[in-house]
Amino acid sequence: MKFDTPATTNPIDQLKVVGKPTDRIDGPLKTTGMAPYAYERHDALENVAYGYVLGSAIAKGSIKATDVSRAKAAPGVLTVVTAQTAGKLGKGDFNTAKLLGGPDIQHYHQAVAVVVAETFEQARAAAALIKVDYERAKGTFDLASAKDGAPPAGKDNPDTAVGDFDKAFADAPVKLDETYLTPDHAHAMMEPHATIAAWKGDKLTVWTANQMVAWSRGDVAKTLGIPKDNVRLVSPYIGGGFGGKLFIRADVILAALGAKAAGRPVKIALQRPLMFNNTTHRPATIQRIRIGATQDGKITAIGHESWSGDLPGGGPETATQQTRLLYAGANRMMKMKLAVLDLPEGNAMRAPGEAPGLMALEVAIDELAEKLGVDPIELRVLNDTQVDPEKPGRPFSQRKLIECLRTGADKFGWAKRSARPGQVRAGRWLVGMGVAAAFRNNLVMKSAARVRLEKTGRIVVETDMTDIGTGSYTIIAQTAAEMMGVPLHQVTVKLGDSSFPVSAGSGGQWGANSSTAGVYAACVKLREAVATKLGLDPAIAEFSDGRVKLGNQSLPLAQAAADAPIVAEDAMEYGDLTKTHQQSTFGGHFVEVGVDAATCEIRIRRMLAVCAAGRILNPKAARSQVIGAMTMGAGAALMEELVVDKRIGFFVNHDLAGYEVPVHADIPHQEVIFLDETDPMSSPMKAKGVGELGICGVGAAVANAIYNATGVRVREYPVTLDKLLKDMPVVA
Amino acid sequence: MADTEDLSLSRRDLMAAGAASAAIAGAPATASAATPDAPHLAQVTFKVNGQKRSLTLDTRTTLLDALREHLRLTGTKKGCDHGQCGACTVIVDGRRINSCLSLAVMHEGDEITTIEGLGAPDKLHPLQAAFIKHDGYQCGYCTPGQICSAKAVLDEIKAGVPSHVTADLTDALKVTAEELRERMSGNICRCGAYSNIVEAIGEVAGGLSKGEMA
Numbered sequence: 033m034k035f036d037t038p039a040t041t042n043p044i045d046q047l048k049v050v051g052k053p054t055d056r057i058d059g060p061l062k063t064t065g066m067a068p069y070a071y072e073r074h075d076a077l078e079n080v081a082y083g084y085v086l087g088s089a090i091a092k093g094s095i096k097a098t099d100v101s102r103a104k105a106a107p108g109v110l111t112v113v114t115a116q117t118a119g120k121l122g123k124g125d126f127n128t129a130k131l132l133g134g135p136d137i138q139h140y141h142q143a144v145a146v147v148v149a150e151t152f153e154q155a156r157a158a159a160a161l162i163k164v165d166y167e168r169a170k171g172t173f174d175l176a177s178a179k180d181g182a183p184p185a186g187k188d189n190p191d192t193a194v195g196d197f198d199k200a201f202a203d204a205p206v207k208l209d210e211t212y213l214t215p216d217h218a219h220a221m222m223e224p225h226a227t228i229a230a231w232k233g234d235k236l237t238v239w240t241a242n243q244m245v246a247w248s249r250g251d252v253a254k255t256l257g258i259p260k261d262n263v264r265l266v267s268p269y270i271g272g273g274f275g276g277k278l279f280i281r282a283d284v285i286l287a288a289l290g291a292k293a294a295g296r297p298v299k300i301a302l303q304r305p306l307m308f309n310n311t312t313h314r315p316a317t318i319q320r321i322r323i324g325a326t327q328d329g330k331i332t333a334i335g336h337e338s339w340s341g342d343l344p345g346g347g348p349e350t351a352t353q354q355t356r357l358l359y360a361g362a363n364r365m366m367k368m369k370l371a372v373l374d375l376p377e378g379n380a381m382r383a384p385g386e387a388p389g390l391m392a393l394e395v396a397i398d399e400l401a402e403k404l405g406v407d408p409i410e411l412r413v414l415n416d417t418q419v420d421p422e423k424p425g426r427p428f429s430q431r432k433l434i435e436c437l438r439t440g441a442d443k444f445g446w447a448k449r450s451a452r453p454g455q456v457r458a459g460r461w462l463v464g465m466g467v468a469a470a471f472r473n474n475l476v477m478k479s480a481a482r483v484r485l486e487k488t489g490r491i492v493v494e495t496d497m498t499d500i501g502t503g504s505y506t507i508i509a510q511t512a513a514e515m516m517g518v519p520l521h522q523v524t525v526k527l528g529d530s531s532f533p534v535s536a537g538s539g540g541q542w543g544a545n546s547s548t549a550g551v552y553a554a555c556v557k558l559r560e561a562v563a564t565k566l567g568l569d570p571a572i573a574e575f576s577d578g579r580v581k582l583g584n585q586s587l588p589l590a591q592a593a594a595d596a597p598i599v600a601e602d603a604m605e606y607g608d609l610t611k612t613h614q615q616s617t618f619g620g621h622f623v624e625v626g627v628d629a630a631t632c633e634i635r636i637r638r639m640l641a642v643c644a645a646g647r648i649l650n651p652k653a654a655r656s657q658v659i660g661a662m663t664m665g666a667g668a669a670l671m672e673e674l675v676v677d678k679r680i681g682f683f684v685n686h687d688l689a690g691y692e693v694p695v696h697a698d699i700p701h702q703e704v705i706f707l708d709e710t711d712p713m714s715s716p717m718k719a720k721g722v723g724e725l726g727i728c729g730v731g732a733a734v735a736n737a738i739y740n741a742t743g744v745r746v747r748e749y750p751v752t753l754d755k756l757l758k759d760m761p762v763v764a
Numbered sequence: 765m766a767d768t769e770d771l772s773l774s775r776r777d778l779m780a781a782g783a784a785s786a787a788i789a790g791a792p793a794t795a796s797a798a799t800p801d802a803p804h805l806a807q808v809t810f811k812v813n814g815q816k817r818s819l820t821l822d823t824r825t826t827l828l829d830a831l832r833e834h835l836r837l838t839g840t841k842k843g844c845d846h847g848q849c850g851a852c853t854v855i856v857d858g859r860r861i862n863s864c865l866s867l868a869v870m871h872e873g874d875e876i877t878t879i880e881g882l883g884a885p886d887k888l889h890p891l892q893a894a895f896i897k898h899d900g901y902q903c904g905y906c907t908p909g910q911i912c913s914a915k916a917v918l919d920e921i922k923a924g925v926p927s928h929v930t931a932d933l934t935d936a937l938k939v940t941a942e943e944l945r946e947r948m949s950g951n952i953c954r955c956g957a958y959s960n961i962v963e964a965i966g967e968v969a970g971g972l973s974k975g976e977m978a
Binding site: 066223687696699 | 801802803822824825829832833836837838839840841842843844845846848849851878879880882883884885886888892895896897899901902903904905906907908911941944945946948949950951952953954955956957958959960961962963
């Protein structure tokens with residue numbers, strides 16, 4: 033099915049099941065520990081050996097010699113695989129660095145060997161007996177010093193310009209010119225990257241934790257040099273991803289190689305202290321923002337430049353992305369530069385581009401508002417645009433940014449905020465409020481599904497879509513139930529298996545809308561087949577209450593499958609509505625903080641997000657996506673930073689004690705409001721994404737609240753108390 | 765490092781042996797280091813979810829791996845394997861512990877409760893039901909640890925065990941959001957379901973008492 037004209041009325045609009053705050057259908061399994069994650073498939077296979085990965089002790093250089101003799105002789109060891117013994121390996125389309133290093137080493141903790149043994153304890157002990165003789169080469173690890181002379185980010189991320197930025201900025205009566213720093217961030221999902229691999233002849237099955245089944249199946253095949261048809265990838269439950277599991281990692285390739293060498297299934301979970309340097313991360317940025325405005329607050333010039341770094345062949349953190357679209361202004365300039373760094377591979381993490389980009393832009397807007405003496409919400413309202421500022425003939429499909437901010441202001445009590453910072457005191461706490469706009473583009477991806485009506489009247493949906501905590505199981509069941517006119521409990525959803533039709537997968541907040549649209553397409557086909565079988569006109573037959581109705585006729589749905597199940601498969605594909613219209617999601621984040629007047633300890637007291645993101649398919653799961661993203665945004669604002677050892681070239685704090693993420697004590701009760709909206713340009717579901725919107729702008733809202741509380745502006749994240757201390761107001 | 769006679773050592777002997785090995789830590793590797801010993805095996809018997817289980821284990825096996833790999837109770841999760849995330853929380857003799865930081869052989873005769881022992885999909889524990897109702901989870905990986913921890917937290921409050929945020933040590937302890945957040949902070953949820961988790965636990969506790977806002 034092709035979606036190339038705006039959606040009109042369709043069965044989803046009944047909203048009997050879709051749009052309801054339904055409990056997750058996978059809840060009973062997850063809360064009782066019965067949902068099987070990748071490393072836990074005792075149900076699927078026996079006689080599994082254990083792999084343990086050794087990571088490189090240098091960031092750049094080569095391996096002169098590897099002595100695995102002691103490891104091989106250790107009790108229980110079945111095999112040791114290194115680049116020397118692995119045979120020829122390719123590199124996946126989605127990987128920048130190789131997943132098994134040697135002789136060349138591209139980054140610290142790049143895998144250099146895997147030990148396979150009868151038990152985990154034996155594999156771990158033996159891995160410590162491998163002796164690797166490295167030759168260290170000089171690397172580049174410091175973005176700040178590599179920044180000057182860094183080339184443009186490449187043809188996929190061209191500079192953009194409208195009007196004459198330089199002149200307009202020079203002429204502007206009010207100017208802001210500031211530079212903001214965001215550090216490297218880790219996904220730090222709770223389930224480590226993990227895989228069980230088993231060969232049957234030349235056929236490989238991997239049970240793994242992965243967000244994108246079809247991409248990753250392809251990359252497993254490409255890396256191992258085997259046909260894609262020989263690989264089956266299974267990923268029904270995933271313990272978080274946030275972009276870190278979009279691509280294959282060392283666990284899946286080394287499990288496959290280890291299993292081949294050992295002649296047995298092998299399971300590997302990347303050790304937690306290995307993950308931070310072995311896998312991908314969100315790259316650090318240096319962002320310079322210049323905004324010129326008239327005295328009454330109209331933006332006349334807006335420029336955003338961003339520097340980030342990655343390994344050779346890698347990509348930039350696209351931190352200027354939102355600035356192209358968020359505010360009006362006739363003269364515009366966006367530039368991204370990409371330095372070569374020999375740190376671990378940079379790649380997508382929740383809202384790549386916008387998350388760090390808004391941490392800078394939305395502080396800049398707050399600073400500009402103060403310069404102008406205008407309320408920061410009013411400044412945003414004043415510079416709203418309903419069209420793409422680079423292409424004014426191209427309207428937004430929906431844009432309710434102003435409503436988000438106004439609704440939030442009302443709900444949060446914004447009117448009580450003191451425009452002058454450092455004015456509100458509650459006991460030992462200096463209290464402040466901050467706001468930021470949330471913005472994230474809506475992406476649509478082709479997605480397919482197979483739907484089966486069984487003799488019992490049960491509907492079974494199969495698609496290789498994944499549920500990384502997003503609620504895919506539930507919203508797909510809701511979609512099928514709505515389309516086929518059955519109650520939710522009569523739908524079975526099977527996900528995350530490459531033997532199912534290829535879905536959009538989970539990434540870029542496209543999953544919910546795109547995967548359910550694919551299920552919609554398959555259900556349209558199934559409705560046709562069912563109606564035809566029952567002798568009813570498919571164009572006008574209604575599906576409700578487990579029956580198919582037309583005029584006076586009303587037949588049980590199950591009757592159509594009385595002889596044999598009916599199966600339908602289809603995909604939703606997209607025309608050029610995303611080109612004619614800019615599809616984005618919007619929101620407003622409101623944060624209140626308390627900063628201890630003496631110690632500068634920062635506590636978040638209240639958080640509110642107001643979101644406009646099309647139809648909300650399940651307000652309960654969507655709200656959870658948003659509060660989770662707000663939590664991650666709070667982490668980015670206050671504590672998250674991969675600290676670079678600039679001499680040796682690695683992230684020093686490579687575990688969950690050193691890389692601090694928010695814990696219960698950091699997060700207050702959180703409020704989320706979804707504006708009532710449908711977007712007929714996005715798909716027949718009229719939905720968009722929220723999972724990434726929720727993190728966009730949070731960091732800035734926290735930083736702005738800290739400024740409002742203290743009068744100290746910190747432009748280098750995370751905002752920690754040591755950065756506040758020297759400029760804190762003197763208080764009694 | 766030591767031979768199998770270790771198993772019969774008393775605690776005092778162990779301390780003495782520890783001092784001895786510390787004294788020779790700087791000595792060059794002996795010949796035996798080149799050919800690692802076969803695993804030291806030991807038998808341990810404990811109760812898991814009310815059932816008596818006997819295992820013969822490599823003494824290096826953690827309680828976590830004994831549960832997950834040997835007893836195939838995979839509800840208890842391995843998130844970090846060194847006590848930083850709380851995903852492996854189980855209840856041993858009424859107290860919550862990180863099962864990754866505890867060797868299985870240390871638990872002779874202990875009573876261990878895992879998530880599987882609290883409830884099942886068709887017979888949910890009130891905390892499990894409340895987590896579902898309040899959507900106190902997303903990916904589900906930290907969830908068993910959160911729920912086991914929550915159960916122990918409510919028992920700790922009931923038993924009058926104070927926490928870092930307990931303002932008055934002489935008053936009866938109340939279940940406030942602050943107490944729950946403080947006590948649950950050893951259980952990381954990267955999906956960020958904290959706000960919902962606290963509401964779920966609060967409901968099972970019979971409602972949250974009003975606390976002071978930080």
